[in-house]
Amino acid sequence: MYRISHNTIPFRICLFVSIAFALPQVVSAQQAISDLNVIVLHDGRVFNGQVSETAGGYRIDRTNGYVIVPFEKVLVTAGTLIEAYEAMRDSLQRPSAEDHIALAEWCLDNQLLRQAESQTAKALALEPLRSDARALMKRIDELLHPSPNEEMPRESVIRTANGVLVRSERTSAGLTRETNQEFVRTIQPLLQNSCGNAQCHGISSQNLFVLRNARRGISGFSIASDQNLDLVLSLVNARDPDRSPLLEKINGSDPMHPPVFQGRLGTEHYLTLLSWIRQAAQQGAGEDFGPSPSIAMSEPQRLPDPERGRPLVPSTAATTSASFDSSSERVRFPADSDGNPDGQRRELPDPFDPDEFNREIHGFTALESGRRESDGTSPSGKTQEVELRR
Known part of the structure; x- marks a missing residue:
């Protein structure tokens, strides 16, 4: 009826x-x-x-x-x-x-x-x-008609509030019927409305996490929902559901991914998703991402061997500062400072030119100054009192 x-x-x-x-x-x-x-x-x-x-x-x-x-x-x-x-x-x-x-x-x-x-x-x-x-x-x-070689989803017995024992049917993903229906009716629309557009994680996006268009009123709703469920469960940490990669992306832990749930209902939506993820993980769904990476303080960690080439710690000769040789008036650099063979020194000319300096400051060079000194005059006709010599 x-x-x-x-x-x-x-x-x-x-x-x-x-x-x-x-x-x-x-x-x-x-x-x-x-x-x-x-x-x-x-x-x-x-x-x-x-x-x-x-x-x-x-x-x-x-x-x-x-x-x-x-x-x-x-x-x-x-x-x-x-x-x-x-x-x-x-x-x-x-x-x-x-x-x-x-x-x-x-x-x-x-x-x-x-x-x-x-x-x-x-x-x-x-x-x-x-x-x-x-x-x-x-x-x-x-x-x-499941294959005999396939492992059948495990069943559990649940005691209801009135004391009646009922068998909980499980889906192919290992979830109970109630948890699977909650995904279809609540979690899936929540994710599609929040991040399932074409630019973010819709069918037209270039991301690896792509939600299928599973909306009632179009063909293939059930198949698309199953694909979305498998995708979401792949980002659920079965060992520690509160630290699931899906939650870390949604709450903005990744600096490259802003928070998804914002505004007045943001907290409520996040708690709804968190509750479902905990429930799914409790039923054995999700992936085992292993324990959080950590290094014990008492365990010495050996660094990888350096590549062949220059030593990590320079020798004393290599750390000697550059010196100025007054006899040749040239700047000398220590051996191997730039990869030259031992004993070979590279000399650089002194960048200071006194003739250029005198020409810019006094309008004549030191040689011209010596000639004018013998005459006792300067270029302006006055006696030259200042002379720059090397």
Whole structure:
């Protein structure tokens, strides 16, 4: 037993057009609302619990509290998840391949593998060349018929608040169903809206971290979501989740990468991502980046041998300062100061020229000054009193 809301905008636009025309045929007015335990929202999200009607919407009572969902946000109400699927399936009139793929991906998100297989097969019957449908069918087939050599995801037993033991289904990434759904519904949109544009980490960027366009309403949503999940988990530190490379990039620890979450909701978004990363690491997902690099103070560290060539510590002769030889009036440099063989000295001329100095200062050279001194006159006709000689 199920209901489909009269005021509905479904999680896939292509699905909405088909469902909207079929509402009168699928609504069961005689259904008791106490039989409803599942609510599907426009965006595909699913709420489980005891459903009851309240002012302006539905109240969903669960073990840890209750949720109130407005009528206009509800697509389907049903007793079970399979009944919700049947409601959406039966409401489709002359569905296209796109409609079948949309419903198949919703089934895959909610672990309805047989139903997902059926819808994908119908899509391929209509359009056998659809690559996204073939890829989706391949993935569903791998989940339904895993190879004997492949290690099956481990299962765990979880005790709920009311004491009931339930088996936690795990995805191919090792995450529980709840953690995987939280990624699809919360973490993935958060990352795409914050850093998934073309310039940063979108499909058109040149970065290694590229988020696929996984938005409800387009083909290949489930496949793109799985690729994004694998990409994000590759940057989760399973040993120390709080120091995951993904968090270090987002919080601006890298000077080349500014903080991603800013503004009024920045802290809230960061804590949401941090909580999910911790949860994923606790379930065994992520990579082992090893311990933080450190060097014990008591362990001597041997430096690499220097390359062959000049010694690291110059010899005494090489450190001797340059000397001035007054006999030759030339500046002498020590041997090997610039790579010359031992014993060979390179001499540089004295840059000071007294004739040039006298010409600039007095207008005549020292030789001209000697000639004028014998005459007792200067170039201006006066007796020369100042003479610069070497």
